[in-house]
Every structure is written in structure tokens, then in C-alpha cells.
Amino acid sequence: MVSMDPQIWIAAFLTLAATSYAFRDNKAFKFAENTFIGVAAGHQIVMGVKNIRDYGWSHLMQGEMIYIVVFLLGVMLYARYHKEYYWLYRYPIAFLVGNGVGISIRAGIHSDFTLQIAETASPLIASTAMGSINNIITFVGVITALSHFIFTYEGMHKDTLGWGPKIGRWMILLALGASFGNTVMTRFGMYQGRVIFLLREWLQIIA
Amino acid sequence: MSIWEKLMSIPREVIMALVFIAILIPALNPLGLPLMVGSMSQAWYDTVDNMPAGSIVLFDIGYGSGGYPSLGPGNIAAFHQMFENDLRIVMMATDLEGSMMYPLIMAGVKPESNYGAVYGEDYVFLGYIAGTQTAMAGVLGDLHALASADYQGTSLSSLPLAAEVGGAEDFDIVAYMTTAGGTAEGWVYQAYSQYDRPILGGCLSMMTTSIKPYYDSGQMLGLMDGIKGAADLEFLTGHAGDAIISSDILSFTQTLVLIFILIGNVAFWMQKGGGK
Amino acid sequence: MDYRRDIPLAITFLVGIIAVLDYYTTFESVTNTFTVIKNWGVVLQAFALGLGAVNLFRVHGKRVSERTREDWMFSGWLLLMLVLFVVVGLGTGQYDASTQYAWIYNALYMPLGATMYSSLAFYMAYGSYKVLRARNFEAALLFITAVLVIIGNTPIFPATFPVFFNIREWIFGPIVSGAYRGIRIGVGIGAVVLGIKTLVGLETGYLGRW
Numbered sequence: 001m002v003s004m005d006p007q008i009w010i011a012a013f014l015t016l017a018a019t020s021y022a023f024r025d026n027k028a029f030k031f032a033e034n035t036f037i038g039v040a041a042g043h044q045i046v047m048g049v050k051n052i053r054d055y056g057w058s059h060l061m062q063g064e065m066i067y068i069v070v071f072l073l074g075v076m077l078y079a080r081y082h083k084e085y086y087w088l089y090r091y092p093i094a095f096l097v098g099n100g101v102g103i104s105i106r107a108g109i110h111s112d113f114t115l116q117i118a119e120t121a122s123p124l125i126a127s128t129a130m131g132s133i134n135n136i137i138t139f140v141g142v143i144t145a146l147s148h149f150i151f152t153y154e155g156m157h158k159d160t161l162g163w164g165p166k167i168g169r170w171m172i173l174l175a176l177g178a179s180f181g182n183t184v185m186t187r188f189g190m191y192q193g194r195v196i197f198l199l200r201e202w203l204q205i206i207a
Numbered sequence: 208m209s210i211w212e213k214l215m216s217i218p219r220e221v222i223m224a225l226v227f228i229a230i231l232i233p234a235l236n237p238l239g240l241p242l243m244v245g246s247m248s249q250a251w252y253d254t255v256d257n258m259p260a261g262s263i264v265l266f267d268i269g270y271g272s273g274g275y276p277s278l279g280p281g282n283i284a285a286f287h288q289m290f291e292n293d294l295r296i297v298m299m300a301t302d303l304e305g306s307m308m309y310p311l312i313m314a315g316v317k318p319e320s321n322y323g324a325v326y327g328e329d330y331v332f333l334g335y336i337a338g339t340q341t342a343m344a345g346v347l348g349d350l351h352a353l354a355s356a357d358y359q360g361t362s363l364s365s366l367p368l369a370a371e372v373g374g375a376e377d378f379d380i381v382a383y384m385t386t387a388g389g390t391a392e393g394w395v396y397q398a399y400s401q402y403d404r405p406i407l408g409g410c411l412s413m414m415t416t417s418i419k420p421y422y423d424s425g426q427m428l429g430l431m432d433g434i435k436g437a438a439d440l441e442f443l444t445g446h447a448g449d450a451i452i453s454s455d456i457l458s459f460t461q462t463l464v465l466i467f468i469l470i471g472n473v474a475f476w477m478q479k480g481g482g483k
Numbered sequence: 484m485d486y487r488r489d490i491p492l493a494i495t496f497l498v499g500i501i502a503v504l505d506y507y508t509t510f511e512s513v514t515n516t517f518t519v520i521k522n523w524g525v526v527l528q529a530f531a532l533g534l535g536a537v538n539l540f541r542v543h544g545k546r547v548s549e550r551t552r553e554d555w556m557f558s559g560w561l562l563l564m565l566v567l568f569v570v571v572g573l574g575t576g577q578y579d580a581s582t583q584y585a586w587i588y589n590a591l592y593m594p595l596g597a598t599m600y601s602s603l604a605f606y607m608a609y610g611s612y613k614v615l616r617a618r619n620f621e622a623a624l625l626f627i628t629a630v631l632v633i634i635g636n637t638p639i640f641p642a643t644f645p646v647f648f649n650i651r652e653w654i655f656g657p658i659v660s661g662a663y664r665g666i667r668i669g670v671g672i673g674a675v676v677l678g679i680k681t682l683v684g685l686e687t688g689y690l691g692r693w
Contacts, residue, residue: 007586011594018598022223022605030557036595038561041536042568043592047303048532050578051337056526058355070523074530078537080691087487090690092527094491095498097681097689099524102502103340105678107396111426112671116664119424134657141661142668149669168665170624175416175662177625178654181632182433183413184464184611185457186277188230189434190601192456193276194594195230196449206234222612223605240638243648272596303532304596306579307588335579338528345521352518353525359580401506412636416659420667423660435636454638460604461637467612468630475616 001204012202015194116142141175144168214474222467229463233455240454247422248439251407251429252288254380260293262379263372265346265404267394268312269385271304274411278384279308280450281409281437283315285382288444290322290329295368297378299333301342301390306335306358315448327366334358339389343397347375347404375402384409384431391418399426409436492684499682536565564591628654 003009017032052074060067073095079088120142124135148168150156157165199206208216258264270278289296300306309332318324333354336342345353350372356362363369371377381398383406385391391410398404399421405428410418412433422430431440434457437450484490498520504510505517543558552558568587575581579588617623634640635651680686 007590010590014591015594015598018595019602022602023220030554031560032595033599034557034561035564035591036599037539038564039568039587039592039595041539042565042572043588044303044532045536045565045569046572046578046584047306047335048337048529049573051335051529051532052526054334054356055336055353055522055529059522062355066519067523067526070526073523074527077527077530077534080534081537081541086692090487090491091494092530093689093691094494096524096527096531098495098498099341099502099520101495101678101681102499103344103521104393104396105675106503106506107400108671108675108678110400111392111395111421112667112674115424115426116420116668116671120664134653137657138661138664141657142665145662145665146669148665168662170621171658171662172666173621173624174628174654175659177628177630178632178659179413179416180615180625180629181636182415184461184607184633185435185636186411186413186433187601187604187607188457188460189277189412189453190273190597191276191604192230192234192434192453192460193279193449194598194601195234195456196452197594197597199231199234217612219609222609226605226608238639240642242638243641243645246652272593273600275593276597276601304592307585307593310585336525337532338525341521341524341528345518345525348514348521349518353522359577415655416663417667419655419659420664423664458637458639460608461633462639464608464611465630465633465637467608468615468633471612472616472626475618 003202003204008201012198015198019194140167141171145171148172209478211474211478214470215478217470225463226460229459230456233459234452237452238455238458240458242438242442242451242454244439244442245432245435247430247432248436248443250422251285251409251431251436252440252443254405254407254428255285255288255292255294258292258294258379262294263368263377264289264294264296265378265381265398266296266298267343267381267383267385267390268298268300268305268308269302269383269387269390271302271308271386274302274384274386275308275311276449276453277411277434277437278386278409278431279312279315279437280434280448280453281431281440282308282312282384283448284437284440284444284446284450285384285409285431286312286316286318287321287446288440290316290318290324291444295328296330297333297368297372298330299342299346300335301339301383301393302385302387303335306332309358327361328368331363331366331369332358333369339387340393340397343393344401347378347381347397347402349374375404378404380405380407380428382407382409386411386414388414388417392421395421395426407431412436488687488690491690492687496682496684499678539565568592628658 014032014035017028020026021029056067056070073092076088077092079085120139124132124139126132126135144164144167147156147164155161318330324330334357351363354363357366357369381394381404383390383394391408391414394406399406406426407429408418408427409431412435415432418430421427431437434450434453438454441448441450501513501517501520504513540562543561546552546555546558571587572578572584575583615626615629617626631650632654635647641648677686
């Protein structure tokens with residue numbers, strides 16, 4: 001028994017319209033595509049206004065008048081569209097970039113560098129033979145993959161030294177193959193959700 | 208045109224149609240195949256299982272409509288386990304659509320009717336907070352300096368759970384599910400690196416390879432690996448859902464992909480050999 | 484001093500250095516200042532969310548007013564959908580928590596968001612057929628692990644022959660861990676270097692046109 005809910009019918013139509021691109025470009029897909037861009041932008045505005053209210057306006061209403069500066073900076077972001085005063089948007093952008101960069105690099109040294117090296121420097125010999133082999137492969141993989149990205153020293157990719165980057169390249173290719181395999185599963189895993197929706201909620205032919 | 212050339216040039220529409228059929232057949236007639244649980248999902252499950260009752264989890268719904276088919280079922284299974292274990296959850300969203308995923312997830316978990324959970328005491332939803340890592344740093348640094356109300360505008364001071372948590376030291380564990388690499392890394396930087404909070408992460412399968420170094424180095428205690436990880440969590444928690452159903456669909460579609468790969472390669476090499 | 488360049492660079496440096504000091508020191512003044520910066524950052528990021536919509540209005544509004552392009556009606560529809568979401572979202576006063584907003588989200592955004600990303604599945608299948616070839620040694624390396632992982636991820640194979648699951652788990656053990664840890668360290672170094680260059684003003688691309 002097909003669903004009589006208009007929301008389900010709209011969703012089903014848009015699902016099929018968006019899927020149709022897999023076969024060829026067509027007007028139904030263009031319709032779906034433009035709908036998507038419009039609703040996504042609209043949703044961004046709604047969430048933006050809500051956040052401004054909850055995390056900006058609420059502070060202002062509690063008497064923190066300094067937030068007037070924040071609102072001013074926020075409005076200045078839109079100066080980028082002005083021919084003459086576009087440079088005003090650099091002030092809020094500078095704040096955002098400084099904040100973003102500072103917040104991410106401070107921990108990046110610890111998480112992406114120190115701890116990764118510490119983990120690599122752990123004992124190669126494990127309690128089992130397979131464990132030892134795995135540790136050696138991991139160690140070799142890390143060192144050679146890193147050496148593959150050294151371009152400042154010319155001799156790195158030549159002669160005997162060149163074996164390191166070469167093996168690193170092979171290790172990276174092996175890992176990228178694994179990543180590809182997982183990507184295939186990701187995409188199918190996503191689309192199956194839409195098929196289940198069409199069969200269960202729209203056509204109601206599966207439980 | 209030789210047979211091999213024909214096999215190498217099957218029209219795109221035929222491939223696409225076969226894929227669509229391969230998705231439909233198992234959806235209509237499930238096989239019910241057994242599942243083999245991955246070690247990272249098992250680690251997630253064991254970590255939550257070993258947490259004492261009353262522990263507080265900070266959970267980030269860091270995905271939207273694009274990630275819901277893969278991560279939604281896992282999120283539902285994870286919440287089932289957390290509520291069953293009497294954990295308290297402070298939820299937030301770093302994804303723009305995260306707040307729209309919340310009602311869908313709660314409709315799947317039904318914490319009030321299934322576990323007697325009370326909103327405000329056992330779980331709270333802060334809503335979407337802009338800024339990704341800035342939001343994370345804000346919540347973990349001083350929640351009440353950042354936010355004064357929950358997702359529906361209820362004052363945090365009137366919600367016992369929200370009033371109890373001030374910052375990172377009040378959260379026993381941080382968990383997230385996300386489709387954004389920046390969010391996955393961000394929680395490691397902000398929660399583990401800055402505050403030494405243990406982390407459980409869930410991401411799309413295609414992100415697993417790049418996030419795995421954090422799991423290997425002990426910065427994450429568990430990693431839910433996309434739809435496969437979601438199926439594992441559903442199996443382990445005993446709450447079968449869409450992820451387990453998808454296992455059958457994956458069997459058909461991925462087998463079809465393997466057949467295509469085989470045809471393409473055999474035809475390529477036979478044609479190459481015949482051309483010499 | 485060029486107030487259009489030097490002041491923004493100074494702001495970037497000051498804000499960034501306070502963020503870094505907050506991590507490495509325990510001075511209360513630094514912590515309190517950074518708390519303010521974080522809270523301001525959230526509000527500014529929220530303001531930035533509207534930039535995309537403004538650009539859409541500029542581009543598609545022009546197409547609708549000129550009506551020279553064949554697909555100008557699609558542009559009109561796009562702007563109509565944008566306005567619909569904004570009106571419903573802001574009109575109810577409850578934003579994303581309102582039932583009306585949830586209705587249009589589940590009818591329009593959810594199916595499109597889910598399908599747009601996932602319909603790449605068809606292209607994955609076609610791409611695997613057309614491109615995934617073991618043409619040479621290096622391509623064969625990628626091919627081997629891709630095929631083994633796909634087999635390991637396909638539930639019917641591990642269910643029949645559990646060894647495929649173990650092979651997949653092993654590939655994700657030493658092979659992926661080794662290579663991606665190396666990549667992660669390299670990316671980490673690169674990100675930190677770029678970040679420091681940005682903070683000290685050597686990297687100014689974010690300031691846009693002069």
C-alpha cells in the first residue's frame with residue numbers, strides 16, 4: 001500500500017530525480033540540484049541567525065555590551081561585496097583565521113607529531129612472531145612513507161637512498177587501495193538508505 | 208570489435224541499471240548473513256560497557272543528511288547502549304544539519320519509553336554550535352560562558368544535567384560521529400590533546416584510514432567504521448536496524464563491483480595480449 | 484602603517500598567539516581572554532554562514548533579472564527555496580526546533596542531501612570497471628589491496644570464508660597504519676608550518692584581493 005503522506009511523496013520524487021543523474025543529465029536532476037542548493041543556503045541562514053541569537057544576542061541582553069563589537073565585526077564580513085570598502089571584511093576574517101589557526105596548530109604538534117612518533121618508536125619485537133612482523137611492517141611503512149615526501153634534499157630520491165621513498169610509495173599505494181575499497185562501501189552504504197526509504201516509507205513493500 | 212573490446216566498453220547505463228537491481232533484490236529478499244565484528248567497533252562497545260553508571264558523555268552529532276544512512280543507525284545503537292548502561296549524555300552538533308538529525312535519532316531510541324530517561328536529567332541537547340573546533344573548545348573550556356540555553360531555548364541552569372557540567376573535567380568521555388575530517392581531528396585536538404579526555408569516534412568508512420592513526424596511538428579508544436561499524440554496533444547491542452539490513456545489500460552490490468573489476472581487467476589483459 | 488593590511492595581520496597574530504598560549508600556559512588572564520575569543524569566534528562563524536546565501540542572491544538574482552540564460556527559471560526556483568526555508572525557519576520563532584521546519588527539511592533537504600552524495604555509488608561501480616586495472620606493478624599494488632578490502636567488506640565472503648575478514652583486518656593493521664601514520668605526521672608538520680606562517684604574516688592569502 002503506497003504511502004499517502006505528501007512529505008514522503010515529495011521526498012521520493014526528489015530522491016528519484018537526484019538519482020536520475022547517474023543515467024544522464026536531465027531537467028529533473030537540474031530541478032533537484034537547484035532545490036538542494038537553495039534549501040542548503042536557506043538552512044545555513046536559519047542556523048546562522050539562531051546561533052547569533054543564542055551565542056551573541058543573549059550575551060548582549062545579559063549586559064555584556066562588548067558584544068556590540070562582535071556584531072559590528074560580523075556585519076563587516078559582508079563588506080566583501082562592496083567595490084570600495086571591501087577591505088573592511090579583512091578585520092573579522094583576520095580574527096577568524098587567527099582563532100582557527102591558533103586553536104588547531106597548538107594541539108596538532110602533540111596529536112599529529114609527538115604521539116605518532118612515540119607510537120612508532122615502541123618495541124618492534126612482540127610476544128608473537130606475527131606481532132613482530134606487523135610491528136616491523138608498520139615501522140618500515142611510517143619511515144618510508146615519510147621519506148617519500150622529502151623533496152628538499154635532492155639525493156633522497158636517487159641511488160641507494162632512493163629505495164626508501166620507492167618503498168614508501170608502494171606502501172602508500174597499498175594503503176590507498178584499502179581506502180578505495182572502503183570508499184566503495186561508503187557510497188553503497190549511503191545509497192542503500194535511500195532505497196530502503198523508497199521501498200519502506202514510500203512504496204511500503206518491505207517492513 | 209573483438210569480444211574483449213566489447214567487454215571493455217559496456218555502456219554506462221547498463222552498469223548503472225545492474226547496480227540499481229543489485230540494490231533492490233536483497234532489499235526485497237534479505238539473506239540474513241552472519242556478521243563478523245571488527246576490532247575497532249568491539250573496542251567502542253567494550254569501552255562504553257565498562258563505564259560506570261552515571262558517567263557523563265559529551266556526544267557530537269557531527270553529520271547531516273548525507274551521513275545519516277551510514278552513521279544514523281550506528282548512532283541509534285550507540286545511544287541504546289549508553290541509556291541501557293545508565294550513562295548521561297550531553298549532546299551537541301557541530302554539523303549544520305546535526306540538530307535536524309537529533310529528532311530522527313531520538314525517534315529510533317525512544318529513551319523515555321524504553322529506558323525511563325528524563326530530558327534534562329539523563330540527556331540534554333545543546334543544538335548546533337557554529338565554528339567546529341571553536342565550538343568544541345568553547346564547550347570543553349567553559350560551557351556556561353558560551354551557552355545559556357539548550358536547543359529549544361530552555362535555560363541550562365534549569366536542566367540538572369546541564370547545570371552539573373561546567374567543562375571538560377565534568378565529561379567522562381567524548382564521543383562523536385561525523386562525516387567531516389576536520390571534526391574528527393578537531394575532537395582529538397581539543398578533547399584529548401588539551402584536556403586528556405578519552406574519545407570514541409565514528410566516521411564514514413572512507414575516512415577510517417586517515418583517522419586510524421589516532422586510534423593506533425591510543426588517542427581514541429574506539430572507532431566506528433561507517434556502515435560496517437554501525438552494523439557491528441547494532442549486532443553487539445542487540446538492536447538490529449538499517450545497518451544490518453544493509454549488509455545484505457552490500458553483499459550484492461560489492462559482489463557486482465568485483466565482477467565488473469574482473470571483467471574489466473580480464474578484457475584489458477586479453478586484448479593487450481591479443482594485440483601483440 | 485597600512486591599516487588595510489597591517490592591522491588585520493596584527494589581529495591574526497594576537498588572536499592566534501592567545502589561543503596557543505592558552506594551551507601551553509595556565510595563566511588565568513590568558514584563559515579568560517581566550518574564553519572571550521572563543522565565544523566571539525562562534526558568533527562570527529554564525530555571521531559567516533550567510534555569506535553563501537548573499538553570493539547566491541547576487542549570481543542567481545542576476546540570472547532571473549536578465550533572463551538571457553535558458554535555465555533562468557531554475558535560478559528563480561533556487562531563490563524561492565532559499566526564501567521558503569528562511570521564512571519558515573525564522574517565522575515560527577523556533578528555528579530548527581519547529582515542526583513546520585522539520586516537515587520541509589524532511590521533505591526537501593533530507594532526501595536531496597542523502598541522495599546527492601550517495602548517488603556517487605553508481606560512479607564508483609562504473610569507475611571501478613573502467614579504471615581499476617592492474618596495468619603495471621604500482622597499479623597492481625593498489626589493485627590488490629582494493630580488491631582484498633572490497634572482498635573483506637562484502638559480508639557474504641567473510642561469512643563463507645572467514646579468512647577474508649582476517650585479511651581485511653590485517654591490511655588495516657600494519658599496512659594502513661604504517662603508511663597513513665607517515666602521511667599523518669607529514670600533514671601535521673605541514674599544517675603547523677602553514678599555521679605559523681599565517682600567524683607571523685608570511686601567508687596572507689586569506690586577506691583576499693588588494
